[in-house]
Amino acid sequence: MADVDAHGALSADELRDAWPILSVDERFEGFRLLTRAEAEDYFFTLSTRDQADIIGSLPPAERRTWMRILPPDDAADVVQELPKEREALLGVLDEATRKEVQALLAYAEDEAGGLMSPRYARLRPNVTVDEAISYLRKQARERLETVYYAYVIDADQKLVGVVSVSDLFAASPQKTVQDVMSTDVITVRPEADQEQVGQLFAQHGLLAIPVVDADGRMKGIVTVDDIVDVVEEEATEDIQKLGGMEALDKPYFQNSYLQMIKKRAGWLCILFVSEMLTSNALTFFQTELERAIVLSIFIPLIISSGGNSGSQATTLIIRAMALGEIKLRDWFRVMRRELITGLALGVILGIIGFVRVSLWPNAAHLYTEHFLLLALTIGTSLVFVVLWGTFMGSMLPFALRRVGLDPANSSAPFVATLVDVSGLIIYFMAASSILHGTLL
Amino acid sequence: MADVDAHGALSADELRDAWPILSVDERFEGFRLLTRAEAEDYFFTLSTRDQADIIGSLPPAERRTWMRILPPDDAADVVQELPKEREALLGVLDEATRKEVQALLAYAEDEAGGLMSPRYARLRPNVTVDEAISYLRKQARERLETVYYAYVIDADQKLVGVVSVSDLFAASPQKTVQDVMSTDVITVRPEADQEQVGQLFAQHGLLAIPVVDADGRMKGIVTVDDIVDVVEEEATEDIQKLGGMEALDKPYFQNSYLQMIKKRAGWLCILFVSEMLTSNALTFFQTELERAIVLSIFIPLIISSGGNSGSQATTLIIRAMALGEIKLRDWFRVMRRELITGLALGVILGIIGFVRVSLWPNAAHLYTEHFLLLALTIGTSLVFVVLWGTFMGSMLPFALRRVGLDPANSSAPFVATLVDVSGLIIYFMAASSILHGTLL
Numbered sequence: 065m066a067d068v069d070a071h072g073a074l075s076a077d078e079l080r081d082a083w084p085i086l087s088v089d090e091r092f093e094g095f096r097l098l099t100r101a102e103a104e105d106y107f108f109t110l111s112t113r114d115q116a117d118i119i120g121s122l123p124p125a126e127r128r129t130w131m132r133i134l135p136p137d138d139a140a141d142v143v144q145e146l147p148k149e150r151e152a153l154l155g156v157l158d159e160a161t162r163k164e165v166q167a168l169l170a171y172a173e174d175e176a177g178g179l180m181s182p183r184y185a186r187l188r189p190n191v192t193v194d195e196a197i198s199y200l201r202k203q204a205r206e207r208l209e210t211v212y213y214a215y216v217i218d219a220d221q222k223l224v225g226v227v228s229v230s231d232l233f234a235a236s237p238q239k240t241v242q243d244v245m246s247t248d249v250i251t252v253r254p255e256a257d258q259e260q261v262g263q264l265f266a267q268h269g270l271l272a273i274p275v276v277d278a279d280g281r282m283k284g285i286v287t288v289d290d291i292v293d294v295v296e297e298e299a300t301e302d303i304q305k306l307g308g309m310e311a312l313d314k315p316y317f318q319n320s321y322l323q324m325i326k327k328r329a330g331w332l333c334i335l336f337v338s339e340m341l342t343s344n345a346l347t348f349f350q351t352e353l354e355r356a357i358v359l360s361i362f363i364p365l366i367i368s369s370g371g372n373s374g375s376q377a378t379t380l381i382i383r384a385m386a387l388g389e390i391k392l393r394d395w396f397r398v399m400r401r402e403l404i405t406g407l408a409l410g411v412i413l414g415i416i417g418f419v420r421v422s423l424w425p426n427a428a429h430l431y432t433e434h435f436l437l438l439a440l441t442i443g444t445s446l447v448f449v450v451l452w453g454t455f456m457g458s459m460l461p462f463a464l465r466r467v468g469l470d471p472a473n474s475s476a477p478f479v480a481t482l483v484d485v486s487g488l489i490i491y492f493m494a495a496s497s498i499l500h501g502t503l504l
Numbered sequence: 505m506a507d508v509d510a511h512g513a514l515s516a517d518e519l520r521d522a523w524p525i526l527s528v529d530e531r532f533e534g535f536r537l538l539t540r541a542e543a544e545d546y547f548f549t550l551s552t553r554d555q556a557d558i559i560g561s562l563p564p565a566e567r568r569t570w571m572r573i574l575p576p577d578d579a580a581d582v583v584q585e586l587p588k589e590r591e592a593l594l595g596v597l598d599e600a601t602r603k604e605v606q607a608l609l610a611y612a613e614d615e616a617g618g619l620m621s622p623r624y625a626r627l628r629p630n631v632t633v634d635e636a637i638s639y640l641r642k643q644a645r646e647r648l649e650t651v652y653y654a655y656v657i658d659a660d661q662k663l664v665g666v667v668s669v670s671d672l673f674a675a676s677p678q679k680t681v682q683d684v685m686s687t688d689v690i691t692v693r694p695e696a697d698q699e700q701v702g703q704l705f706a707q708h709g710l711l712a713i714p715v716v717d718a719d720g721r722m723k724g725i726v727t728v729d730d731i732v733d734v735v736e737e738e739a740t741e742d743i744q745k746l747g748g749m750e751a752l753d754k755p756y757f758q759n760s761y762l763q764m765i766k767k768r769a770g771w772l773c774i775l776f777v778s779e780m781l782t783s784n785a786l787t788f789f790q791t792e793l794e795r796a797i798v799l800s801i802f803i804p805l806i807i808s809s810g811g812n813s814g815s816q817a818t819t820l821i822i823r824a825m826a827l828g829e830i831k832l833r834d835w836f837r838v839m840r841r842e843l844i845t846g847l848a849l850g851v852i853l854g855i856i857g858f859v860r861v862s863l864w865p866n867a868a869h870l871y872t873e874h875f876l877l878l879a880l881t882i883g884t885s886l887v888f889v890v891l892w893g894t895f896m897g898s899m900l901p902f903a904l905r906r907v908g909l910d911p912a913n914s915s916a917p918f919v920a921t922l923v924d925v926s927g928l929i930i931y932f933m934a935a936s937s938i939l940h941g942t943l944l
Contacts, residue, residue: 108709109707109708109709197637200673201673201674203673204670204673204674205673205674208670210670211669211670211673212652212669212670212711229651229652229669230644230648230650230651230652233640233641233643233644233645233651234641234644234645262732262736265729265732266732266733266736267549268549269548269549269729269730269732270729271652271711271728271729288711288728288729288732289705289709289710289711289728290709291732292702292705292706292709292728292731292732292735293706295732295735295736295739296702296706296735296739296827299735299736299739299742299743300823300827302739302743303739303742303743303746303819303822303823304819304820304823306743306746306747306819306916307746307815307816307818307819307820307916308812308815308816308819308916309816309819309820312820315824315827315829316820316821316824316829316830316838317829317830317834317837317841321841321844321845321848324841324845325845325848325849325852328813328816328845328849329848329849329852331812331816332809332812332813332816332849332852332853332890333852333853333856335808335809335812336805336809336812336853336856336857337856339804339805339808339809340805340860342804342805342808343801343802343804343805346800346801346803346804347801347870350797350801353797353800354797357790357793357794357797357800360786360793360797360800360803361783361786361787361790362783363786363800363803363804364779364782364783364786364803364804364807364924364928365776365779365780365782365783367804368775368779368782368811368920368921368924369772369775369776369779371808371811371917371920372748372771372772372775372776372917372920372921373768373772375747375748375916375917376747376748376749376768376771376772376917378747379743379744379746379747379748379749380744380747380749380752380756381756382743383740383743383744384755384756387736387740387755389755389756389757390756390757394757397757398756401757401761401764404761405761405764405765405768408761408765408769409765409768409769409772412765412769412772412773413772413773413776416773416776416777417776420780430787450772476746476747476748476815476916476917477811477812477815477816477916477920480808480811480812480917480920481808481812484804484808488804
């Protein structure tokens with residue numbers, strides 16, 4: 065633990081190092097003991113959640129200065145984190161910024177509109193390159209999100225083109241902005257999802273993307289530094305859902321025990337209750353089990369193979385969907401692919417399973433004199449269980465997406481649970497037909 | 505399918521849309537039919553893999569122009585994708601670029617050195633702001649990676665500071681670069697892992713980070729547009745590993761059936777062979793099973809609960825490690841947290857399990873007259889199985905990391921498989937002690 069109390073002030077670097085393991089109070093304490101210059105630098109590197117914790121802990125008189133150094137998009141995020149203090153926080157902003165922040169608060173946090181900043185550099189199309197550069201030098205003194213792209217706006221506030229400082233620098237000084245600007249601009253709507261915005265950045269390698277309404281009017285820009293966070297955040301959410309739990313929203317150590325248990329117990333209970341179906345199925349097959357208790361020995365092996373192949377398929381498809389590599393309309397091509405792949409994987413495991421049972425030392429003693437038929441049962445079941453697991457795992461994300469749910473909810477454990485029941489049915493059906501007249 | 509052959513040329517947008525579903529040959533065909541200007545724009549938006557496919561398909565005479573429009577870091581990536589053509593591809597570059605590319609090829613693709621570009625804007629510390637801007641305007645005509653940050657280099661090629669165009673624009677023209685520059689520069693070493701570089705970008709919201717060797721000499725810069733891809737790529741790899749398979753390296757549809765089966769069959773076989781231990785364990789408990797066949801009914805329920813809680817824990821810890829929220833030295837704090845969480849989750853499932861068996865209609869008929877003791881066995885087993893699953897799932901990533909392996913290999917299915925065997929042992933131990941003298 066960092067000795068905030070014992071040694072007094074930590075440096076900014078020491079505080080950064082200790083941050084994840086400090087309580088909110090210790091953080092606040094550590095932050096307050098930084099020099100003003102260190103504190104400002106440090107404040108900007110914090111996540112929205114941490115900025116909100118600090119501002120929330122400050123006495124009202126001190127909030128003004130910290131709210132005011134935030135650019136409007138970050139200020140809006142902090143207000144969203146502290147909904148009860150909304151009016152108080154808006155009250156400390158200057159008139160112009162307050163209006164900007166209020167406009168941003170109209171959008172959801174995870175939409176382009178909620179990520180954008182209204183502070184971008186503007187140019188008119190008919191000025192010269194030299195005039196544009198000196199005009200940008202003037203605008204740089206107002207706290208813009210970036211001066212590296214300037215957006216060329218006509219008299220109706222419509223976006224007609226974009227020009228980078230780099231283009232301006234490289235152009236001959238007497239040309240005009242409209243000679244140099246690019247008119248083929250990649251834009252997003254304010255209501256676009258942040259995941260989609262992240263994909264545009266990844267695809268085109270841009271520093272900023274303008275947000276434009278349905279009439280082509282410029283509303284703001286989203287910058288790439290906000291998007292790196294978003295891409296990581298989205299991946300984290302998907303990974304946690306794939307692991308069979310709710311997304312945490314906060315770093316690991318910042319969740320209380322109660323929050324952590326709540327986020328995990330829900331899905332665990334759903335999975336548990338679904339898995340009870342396996343007990344019902346086994347109750348149904350109890351006569352077979354009583355006659356051939358040896359069948360019970362391979363139950364975990366059979367059903368887990370279905371679960372594992374289902375986990376693979378669902379994880380693969382969900383990630384490819386999140387990256388935009390697979391669309392809803394691709395379901396048939398995916399199904400064909402997964403059926404072939406699942407069959408091949410099933411045959412591989414089926415052969416291993418057959419060999420494992422038939423060649424096991426002392427097989428006749430352990431598995432009765434019909435061990436070859438038993439091996440055939442195991443092998444055949446594996447082919448179908450793996451095929452079925454792969455099929456279910458790959459199609460479930462499509463089904464969820466089709467009905468408007470997040471495909472990442474079709475987590476690996478969820479698919480495994482669903483496949484367990486069907487795995488048992490396949491196993492006992494194979495046993496009935498292959499072992500009929502011998503063991504059964 | 506896109507009718508490349510039937511209708512002749514697709515536009516760049518149509519081609520982008522159809523791209524994921526085209527074969528390499530169809531892509532090449534589509535690309536060749538674009539106009540030169542469209543083709544150039546399009547080429548820059550492609551992934552390294554796709555750029556390499558196209559360059560690899562071109563006749564040697566046409567490669568020169570495409571290799572030469574690539575910046576040196578991207579050219580190096582293409583060469584790395586086509587190792588057999590290394591000398592031929594280097595041969596078409598001009599002398600200066602070839603040297604730059606060769607220097608980059610000395611680093612692994614996933615290190616800062618492999619991501620960096622040697623083309624950055626340089627300034628001397630003692631020039632004025634006005635001189636600096638006009639010097640940058642000149643440098644902008646050489647194809648630099650970015651002119652937005654200029655790196656201030658002393659006579660020994662050591663990095664002494666960084667200044668953004670934005671700072672220069674906002675400064676009064678008669679100041680010198682060293683008055684305006686920031687000397688507290690965030691740098692990385694060439695051998696830093698790309699994941700670490702991604703975290704620096706996410707934390708500090710930078711557009712570029714300079715790569716500096718052990719002596720403080722500037723080697724190049726990594727820009728944020730390369731990093732958005734990297735962050736997505738790393739997350740995809742982790743997700744695929746967590747799903748119990750090898751990372752694919754390529755978009756879903758671009759894998760041949762054989763590649764897909766290879767990447768998935770390996771882990772599936774490892775999991776299958778490990779899961780065979782459950783058959784050994786069950787063979788060992790066959791006497792108990794014969795006496796109380798009713799025990800077999802709950803085997804899948806018990807072991808899958810351990811697997812699910814293990815999946816949750818391992819997924820959570822692996823992601824938190826990838827984001828740098830959890831370090832190796834945190835293992836003890838994580839263990840304490842997970843033991844408490846696991847106990848709580850186990851008690852919740854244990855109660856549900858107890859209720860399910862004891863209150864089930866017709867329980868005495870289905871589960872013998874000792875159904876209350878059986879319910880107690882199920883409940884007790886669940887507490888310990890979930891606790892154990894959570895413990896194993898959270899500690900395995902630390903163990904793998906400790907011995908230098910990627911913690912993401914401790915996938916959800918892998919943990920589930922390991923926990924299955926121990927789950928059986930816990931279950932039969934609980935049964936022996938609770939049911940001794942009644943069912944057993």
